[in-house]
Structure formats: structure tokens, C-alpha cells
Amino acid sequence: MARLVFLGRLTDLAGCAELEVAPGPLETVLAGLDPALALALLDERVRIALNGDLIGDRGVVLAAGDELAFLPPVSGG
Amino acid sequence: MADDVRLLTAAFDPAEELRRFTAAHPSAGGVVSFLGQVRQDDAVEALELQHYGPLTLPGMERLAGIVHSRWALDGILILHRSGVMRPAEPIVLVAAASRHRRDSFAAADFAMDHLKAESWFWKREQTGGVWRWIEPRPQDYADLDRWI
Numbered sequence: 001m002a003r004l005v006f007l008g009r010l011t012d013l014a015g016c017a018e019l020e021v022a023p024g025p026l027e028t029v030l031a032g033l034d035p036a037l038a039l040a041l042l043d044e045r046v047r048i049a050l051n052g053d054l055i056g057d058r059g060v061v062l063a064a065g066d067e068l069a070f071l072p073p074v075s076g077g
Numbered sequence: 078m079a080d081d082v083r084l085l086t087a088a089f090d091p092a093e094e095l096r097r098f099t100a101a102h103p104s105a106g107g108v109v110s111f112l113g114q115v116r117q118d119d120a121v122e123a124l125e126l127q128h129y130g131p132l133t134l135p136g137m138e139r140l141a142g143i144v145h146s147r148w149a150l151d152g153i154l155i156l157h158r159s160g161v162m163r164p165a166e167p168i169v170l171v172a173a174a175s176r177h178r179r180d181s182f183a184a185a186d187f188a189m190d191h192l193k194a195e196s197w198f199w200k201r202e203q204t205g206g207v208w209r210w211i212e213p214r215p216q217d218y219a220d221l222d223r224w225i
Contacts, residue, residue, distance in 0.1 A: 008201075009210040067131075071197065075210070075213050
């Protein structure tokens, strides 16, 4: 399995901080989620990090054990 | 280098941290510090900062490195809380120690502007028992332009 991590307001929208999903293309993973959540995750202001590294390409394919974090705009310390 | 960068999940004592930092840099002629605390407000009951382990502390460490390379410093201290805090509790402590005061003033100011606008923290406030996420303020980004 792969893991999705939701930060900030995305935690509330997802109803959880983490979600186990079947590995595969991100597009396929998102298609299996609640549409409102999938839409929020596709917002271009939401950055993504694969296994702790920021990536710009959303065409990522998740492998077993991968962690993909969704990072909405930060709100300052 | 002598940088001290920490992400804290429990309350800290700014006076004690500053005492230790200052003691560690006896050759510095000046130490400038900034303390950010949870605003005492009639409505806000609590503040929560959320962080993401793989990014937040590494980002703070990278910032310390940039600050250190930009000004002549003896050391820099960056402490930031994560978790739930009550009004008047410390959130962030930044201090810079240098031979001469101007480097410390500028370094602490720069570090705070970049912490506020770029560090990986998400903030929510509790009002009337209800939590609400805080969106970024345009001012936080405008503050960064001062350094370009």
C-alpha cells in the first residue's frame, strides 16, 4: 500500500490525517477519492511531497510504501 | 557555525533559552531576539500549529544556514513550537548573536519574515469551541520582498 498525508485544512476535508491507498498513478488514486477532496488536492496552490521531497510533477506513480503529502499554502508561524 | 534550530512540541522558557544562547556566545557584542507569543484575545481560546516532519525542521535548518551565510554571525537560535498553545504562550523565539549589533538586527528580522511566510506550518484557532484554519496573509509575502 501507499500512503497519502493531508496537512492543514485538507485534514478536515479528508476526515483524516493519513489514508492508505493502492499503489498506482496519482490520477487513478485521486479518482478513487471523494470528488470534493480530489478537487481540493488538485488545486495548483497545493504543493506535493513524495517521501519528504517536494515535487512539481503530478504525473507521479505511487509505489508500495511511498508517502505522498499534500501541502496547502502555509499560514505562518 | 554554532546554530541551534529546534522544533518543539511542548512549552519552552524563552528567558532560559536566551540565557543559554547568550552564554554560548561570549564574544558577541550584541544579541538580538524576537519572541512571538499567542495573542491574548477575547475570542481566541487556543492556537494549534501543525507541521510535517520530513519538511518542517529541515526547512528551518536550511533557513538558519542562509541567514548565517548572509550576515557575520557568531550564532543563530531558531525555536518554533508545534501543537496546541494557549494565549500568552510562546510560539517562536529567534535570536542572533554577532560582533556588532546591525548584523544581529537584520538577521533576526530576515529569519522571522521567512519563518512566517515560508516555513511548513499550518495554523488554526479555536473560538467558541470551534476550530478554524488560518489562511496566509498577503502581508507575509509582502514582507519577503524587503529582502530581494
